[in-house]
Amino acid sequence: MSANVNTSLPLEYQTEQSRMNILGFWIFLGAEIVLFATLFSVYGVLYKNYAGGPTHQDIFMMKEVMIQTVLLLTSSFTMGVAIWEMRRNNKKGLIGWFILTLLLGAGFLFMEINEFIHYVHEGATMQTSAFLSSLFVLLGTHGAHVTFGIFWATMVIIQIVKRGLTPVTARKTFIIGLYWHFLDVVWIFIFTFVYLKGMVL
């Protein structure tokens, strides 16, 4: 199974098992799209059901959301640079850009947690109305994915430090790259359909 090595391909694609893992992860991302699409449609059904509680305009803080967005979009760019460094076989560059990505991600998370705390102080909790239930769960699911990604990537960075760039560590890094960009795409949809739409309506 691990036979069939093709060294003309990029490191992460060289073994048959790696190619299968990457395809499997793409399919998993397909499932994730369905998962987030379902959450978006739940939000789409419930987003005007304030039940007498706070509305979008009452609680959203656009400046903070803009900072979150910039942090996360930048982290997607630095993730891309990290993979580019990996392709150049530059372990140091890879690790540096990778860590920068995670720091940006952590910054995003920090902002998001603050946002949640702010909402709760405003009296907007998950239990207040159907709108807020769907908002918290949609944002929370995305945030949980980012959190999971940071821990997961930390494991992989440790493995790159210990083992260097091998077909296995390269594949793991590449897959996290896919995951990270996916979270970015989801955020763009959240930004558009939750924040922008919520502010203009």
Next chain:
Amino acid sequence: MGIKWDEILITGDPIILGSQIAILLTSLGIIGGITYLKKWNWLWREWITTVDHKRIGIMYIVSAVLMFFRGGMDGLMMKAQTSRPEMGFLDAQHYNEVFTAHGVIMILFMAMPFLIGLMNVVIPLQIGARDVAFPQLNALSFWLFFSGAMLFNIAFVVGGAPDAGWTSYFPLAGKEFSPGIGNNYYAISLQIAGLGTLMTGINFIVTILKMRTKGMTLMRMPMFTWTTLITSVIIVAAFPIFTVALALMTFDRLYGTHFFTVAAGGSDMLWANLFWLWGHPEVYIVILPAFGMFSEIISTFSRKQLYGYKSMVVSIVAIAVLSMLVWVHHFYTMGSGALVNSFFSITTMMIAVPTGVKMFNWLFTMRKGRIKMTTAMLWSLAFVPNFVIGGVTGVMLAMGAADYQYHNTLFLVAHFHYVLIPGVVFAVFAGLYYWWPKMFGFMLNEKLGKWHFWLFVIGFNVTFMPMFFLGLNGAVRRAYTFSAESGFAPLFLLSAIGSVILAAGFAVFCYNIYWSIRYADRNISSDPWDARTLEWATASPVQHYNFAKLPEVKSLDVFWYMKKNNEGLTLKDEEIEEIHMPSNSGLPFLMCVAFGIVGFFLIFEWHLLAAISAVLIIAGLIYRSFDYNDGYHIHKDEIKKTESAWRKMEGKVNNHVS
């Protein structure tokens, strides 16, 4: 946390007390038996830690048969309760719990694992591969299913059973109307099992797309492989919806959110939509692999290539697409309006077209074939007319306007049993009789198999045919009793008698397994049915590496032509190479335990304990991330020995199929 110790075990009901004692004694018996026979080490090494797709498949099938027994007992209890008017065997609450358990267990813990088990055993062999793409993930899938199934099964003795039906509609399933923890069991245990199913879906897509042997193009794949591929695609497309729906249900019940509670702006209809957005594709997730198995069996025992192979492929893809577009037909009466109902009426009826194409293809496959009436073939033959009854009544139900008459009556119950029992249960029995020799190296007894078949099929028809007429006369489903004045009594009694015959059929099946394990002839061919696909090109039971030399495929039904042209059947010594195999791992089982513990605490709403034990799951993930075990190689000598052992025996075997 406020743990109420006195409410953990259900007390005060003689039936449940009996079950508790029976469960305790059985568990002690199993533990004692394994200890006495000193089999713990063997069980751990050969089964619990295995990543071999064939063994995982067998574990799935064993679990499914056990769940069949459990779900069947629930069915019999319902039939006993409704056998006479005003029976006092079960009260209303108990009856609710029983039909909920029956539905959930039969669909999710019997049909699904039975089919996934057979897929696991057969698919890698059919495509000429040595395992699935992700063997350890495959083991994790099984153990997550097992964890969820066990959690669900203890509900009725520990903490209280879910009682809102297998669809668990809101508002009934919400905290307001179901305040106990019973429905938490539904939300949490199905979530855990569902994760396993999603992983299975991904695993099989990659396996089938990437691991086919040389020459096996997509259009040369056996039909069971095709249906498994499409089923896996539906799993990946539909299961995340269920994941979200169950998560939202959990949030509503545990953390007071308002997705489905009308009070603070939630929508109970949202649950019905999400549930059936997954639930209807789920029906096709269980039916498509069954179609695949019938295709293999009918083709083998008609001794002809499958008729209309391309139209079969097109129709399963069409069914898969349509399966996503029909979910509203489960709740026409909830007032979506005429336009919406009409749209879904039409899409629903359209499914009959590709299904009809498949029916005719099976019939034309048999036409002018030399049909062998084996047990597997009998199941497939019985499937055709019985399934057509289910399908035609389905088209009746599909008509939105007419559905107002049938909705929530026993007519519907009869309809879906006529679809699911001939469609899925007949298929898994057929598949089990057919592939049993491949799994174990001996056959199930054909004579007992025919007893099993006739009792089961007659019992099935006697049980469910009366329910069509009861339903048309207005008998509602999920009602625990009826009055003598309703005039339903004779048909209900007939149905109850049928269920006993059905149960007798199942008993013969269990006896057949016992008999065959003890007495069946071990000296049989590796290809006892004279079959057509690659799983029969290797030993029975299959050696752990599946194929010493990966076969090359030049046409459809490749093994048939290999036999006919006598090519590729022998193995030369110089063709043997070392084979790389994945190592066993205890991690999937430990994850099953960890998920079980976390799930249990969540069900009881002991959040702190759940959070603490979630560390176990995280620890498992971290361990897996740092696990660089790259498997091992099997030496040439070992392969040579194994291969010559079974190849030498061919030609000296007994034939049990005339």
